[in-house]
Amino acid sequence: MIENGVMLQYFHWHNTPDGTLWVELAERAQELASRGVTGLWIPPSYKGADGANDVGYGVYDLFDLGEFEQKGSTRTKYGTKDELLRALKALRERKIRVYADIVFNQRCGADETEEVEAHRVDMDDRRKVEEQTVRIKAWTRYQFKGRGDTYSDMKWSAAHFIACDADANNPDEDAIYLFKDKTFSGDVSFEQGNFDYLMGCDVDVYHELVREELFKFGRWFVDTTGVDGFRLDALKHIPATFFKDWLNHLRTHFEGREMFAVGEYWTADLEELKAYLDKTEGVMRLFDVPLHYKLVAASKGGESYDLSKIFEGTFVADNPLMAVTFVDNHDTQPGSSLESWVEPWFKPLAYALTMLRKDGYPCLFYADYYGFPGNEHQPELSSHKVLLDAFLEARAKYNYGDQHDHFDHPSCIGWLRTGDEEHPGAMVVLMSNGEAGSKRIETTKPNATFKDCTGHDPDAISTDENGAADFRCPAGSLSVWLQA
Numbered sequence: 001m002i003e004n005g006v007m008l009q010y011f012h013w014h015n016t017p018d019g020t021l022w023v024e025l026a027e028r029a030q031e032l033a034s035r036g037v038t039g040l041w042i043p044p045s046y047k048g049a050d051g052a053n054d055v056g057y058g059v060y061d062l063f064d065l066g067e068f069e070q071k072g073s074t075r076t077k078y079g080t081k082d083e084l085l086r087a088l089k090a091l092r093e094r095k096i097r098v099y100a101d102i103v104f105n106q107r108c109g110a111d112e113t114e115e116v117e118a119h120r121v122d123m124d125d126r127r128k129v130e131e132q133t134v135r136i137k138a139w140t141r142y143q144f145k146g147r148g149d150t151y152s153d154m155k156w157s158a159a160h161f162i163a164c165d166a167d168a169n170n171p172d173e174d175a176i177y178l179f180k181d182k183t184f185s186g187d188v189s190f191e192q193g194n195f196d197y198l199m200g201c202d203v204d205v206y207h208e209l210v211r212e213e214l215f216k217f218g219r220w221f222v223d224t225t226g227v228d229g230f231r232l233d234a235l236k237h238i239p240a241t242f243f244k245d246w247l248n249h250l251r252t253h254f255e256g257r258e259m260f261a262v263g264e265y266w267t268a269d270l271e272e273l274k275a276y277l278d279k280t281e282g283v284m285r286l287f288d289v290p291l292h293y294k295l296v297a298a299s300k301g302g303e304s305y306d307l308s309k310i311f312e313g314t315f316v317a318d319n320p321l322m323a324v325t326f327v328d329n330h331d332t333q334p335g336s337s338l339e340s341w342v343e344p345w346f347k348p349l350a351y352a353l354t355m356l357r358k359d360g361y362p363c364l365f366y367a368d369y370y371g372f373p374g375n376e377h378q379p380e381l382s383s384h385k386v387l388l389d390a391f392l393e394a395r396a397k398y399n400y401g402d403q404h405d406h407f408d409h410p411s412c413i414g415w416l417r418t419g420d421e422e423h424p425g426a427m428v429v430l431m432s433n434g435e436a437g438s439k440r441i442e443t444t445k446p447n448a449t450f451k452d453c454t455g456h457d458p459d460a461i462s463t464d465e466n467g468a469a470d471f472r473c474p475a476g477s478l479s480v481w482l483q484a
Helices: 021-035 081-093 208-225 240-253 270-279 289-304 344-355 385-398
Strands: 007-009 039-042 059-061 097-102 112-121 129-141 161-164 176-179 229-232 260-263 285-287 323-326 361-365 403-406 412-417 427-432 437-442 449-452 468-473 478-483
Touching: 021 039, 021 081, 021 385, 081 097, 081 208, 097 208, 097 260, 112 161, 129 161, 129 176, 208 240, 240 260, 240 270, 270 285, 270 289, 289 323, 289 344, 344 361, 344 385, 344 427, 344 478, 385 478, 403 437, 412 437, 412 468, 427 437, 427 468, 468 478
Parallel strands: 007 039, 007 361, 039 097, 097 229, 229 260, 260 285, 285 323, 323 361
Antiparallel strands: 112 129, 112 176, 161 176, 403 412, 412 427, 427 478, 437 468, 449 478
């Protein structure tokens, strides 16, 4: 990871499904590099069950990157394989690292059904499994007729899955069916008793052929795309040991390559995140979900929220080297499955708390950066690009040296970055969720001039002969003071 690096999640749930995202990304590669983006999280790049309209989390064929006529289209929602590879080349030439979204725990859009004997499972407590079996017609045959045997000749069937949620004989029944002689893994989240099953056909990563296929896919995908690492989806539903083995396999195979990885283990429970990190022996970083929920609460609480405690119980406070911090993402945006949106007024404060501090690897979100005009079903989302660009530049030039926190007031907090030998400029961040704020801060920079890069305060501040000054910020907002 590049020092002071910043990742950008380059998609959201409602990108227009016109197949232009890869082309757009290639065209913006130079601009992103010049702004200070050093890592890019791209959406699932393979064919989903809904073809050209699929966001990518209902996986049909991992080996079809927009190359074969399957599910009603050749391209994916984001474009063709050739357009993807051109975009990745453009990013590589500008030294932006690419992290691919990988989804393993669910398959959707099977080509054919097959008769399967299964046990019904309680939807709310998956430990409760009916002893008696039923015969169902399960959508479990994946033939990949458009791709054939290109890249892989494996065809999937019920033997390669643990459970499903559809019986073609009873399409309206809401149920989970655990296949006979299969068991849910005990190495997953204990939510709902056992959270192995999520949706679609639940992949059996203990099956020898499945493991071989997924290991093979990893090697093929890295060889084909040249990506620098992965964002790993829905870790709560996959045995923890699998990704430890999968990532270690790839790092051994691609000797000398870092193979960065960050996982989505969606829980606000810090202890649960720590336990998962221990189980996987630190093979991946984790998104700081507890911090996200703190930011949501702060945005909804207004002046009543105690900003001085915003990092308590967060992953970045507990393990800064392994935390990827974020404000929002595709799952938390309005209308999505985990909707928990940070209110627009608080977005600049939230991004300052993730981007302008020494700890954590911050991730920006496409819809926060570029905005979203909305449509008949989804609300408009505001672009914060002007401020985020200012934060990107401040992070690249000023986010160095010691950090001194001034978290001594519930409604007004701030901190100082002193700079270092190579980056001598200091930075003071001050924010308030109530009235206009002010703090006297010792900067270690005597007789220095500071200017607010947000533009919220037009007047400069000068430190005295001891390097101290009274720094200020507007009500319900922030100022980022950079040494001139």
